[in-house]
Amino acid sequence: MGSYLVRRFVLALLVLCLALLILFLLIYAVPGDPATIALGPRASEAQKLLFRERMGLDDPLVVQAVRYIGLMLRGDMGTDILSQRPVADLVLAALPRTVLLALVGLGWAVALGLPLGVVSALNPNSWIDRVVGVISTSVVALPSFLMAIYGLMLFSVTLGWFPAIGAGEPGDFGDQVRHLVLPALAVGIAWVGYIARLVRVSMLEVLGENHVKTYRAFGVSNLRIALRFVLPIAVVPVLSVLGVGMGNLLSGAVLVEVVFSRPGLGSLAYDAVVSRNFPVLFGSVVVTTALYVTANFLTDTAIALLDPRIVEEG
């Protein structure tokens, strides 16, 4: 187990470094002055000079790349062109809001998708199974920002059930929750389909196994078998998809934030695009990449703990 996790960790670190290298090449391989490209057109000459010194732009590209990756890994992402504050501070302040949005979105997806998947698996090929199937296939590819706009039009503008924009009054927990419901639903809706389908397939698989037949022979009720013995095993494949899906969820959350004018990483990056404040934009890419790699590593760890067979297979 220990060596498996160490291997996974090293691999995660390699993936992160390589992703940073790709980013570095895309920024610094552009023809033109790297300082202007990396800082954006609004940087002052003094800022560019400082940047040239810090990044050692006269060194060979390899040296620069290693230095860039080192700086990023240490969390040194430069300073905001406009406010002169460290980019890392800005991004880390915005990040928890976006992660919260993504996680609550995931919560919506599990709350809606899990029961649908279970009902489907317990009544395979029935009309209810078909209806769930059509719903899950339909929502799987719907872009979250579109769902956000439609949700906003229906529930906020027309019905007035939920507030339209912002994240709620600071300190007012109830208000913040009301502001979170709709954006989170928009982020999670596509995942309702994924989770329902995955739970259905993997539950059907487990339901056919011998130990389940034994429970049935002993007269354990179907519902109890499903919830107590089948679901815990069937959930493992769902978990492994969630790790990969984290990136997907975050991308969705970024767009949804812009639709609902919620402060967070998406709004931060979008404002940075509009104001040509490039260090903040690149910083948010770096931090999100690191977050994705971490989420995947944690998923691997969780799966290894839940299903030790994976560790032995390597």
Added chain:
Amino acid sequence: MTDASLAVPRSRRPSLGQSGAILRRLASSPAGAISLGFILLLFAVAIFAPLVAPFDPIAIAPRDRMQPPSAVHWLGTDQLGRDVLSRLIFGTRTALQVALAGTGGAFLVGMCLGMVSGLGPKWIDSLLVLLNDSLKALPLILFALALVSIYGPSMVTLGVIITLSMAPGYFRVVRNQVLVLRNADYVVAAQAMGASWLRQSMTHLLPNLIGPILVLIAMDIPAVIGIESGLSFLGQGVQPPNASWGTMLSEGYAYLRQAPHIALTAGAPIVLATIAFTFFGEALRDALDPRGAGDRR
């Protein structure tokens, strides 16, 4: 996600010799027939856009601003008095162009690297898998915003972004299939008879890859439409005055209270197209591998 459920075809040429049978199976399921019909309609609309559209999509008519749907303008007009229906029709063209170019590029890159990875020496395989995982780790929308900021918004930038973000999916499917097929009896037999590397790939591997790849393309098109419209919504994709569903959405979003019909109708083709391509992909997968059709979905 999708490739986990794609079964490896066991017969030698599942899609070339039997394409008629596959098409029949595809059309015999209601979901397959309806989605195929809708997709053909979309392509027809895109190809014949200038003939189908009742108005010039970029002709401004300030006097007719934000009119609700009427007999003249079936879906109303936008904030500059342009005909919404005509813009949607030309937007179909944009969406399908980007979708085909993006998935095509991703397919070519992913396919070539996947073949190299599956057939080449172990160290190249490990390196490419690592590169693939790294590319996947970059956050799609933020990464796209960064690239657009540096290189400027254009169809080429959009194509590169989509290729970079979608290629890992093709790479993985092709590599995994090749690794399985490489040890299949008929491939080993061909090898033993001295078939060249190129001949093996062309006659034995490629035909077996077509099915899963087609399914993946059908499943990726909705995602690409989502990326294009998302970036255009943020003003970083297709540039005005060109019509794109995403730019129309962002314009409609700005006038959500005064003229909700713009956002409402601009989103509709995105919803319909993504659903149609998803159902088509599923139906295609079932038609290619009818054995597993009942158990999956």
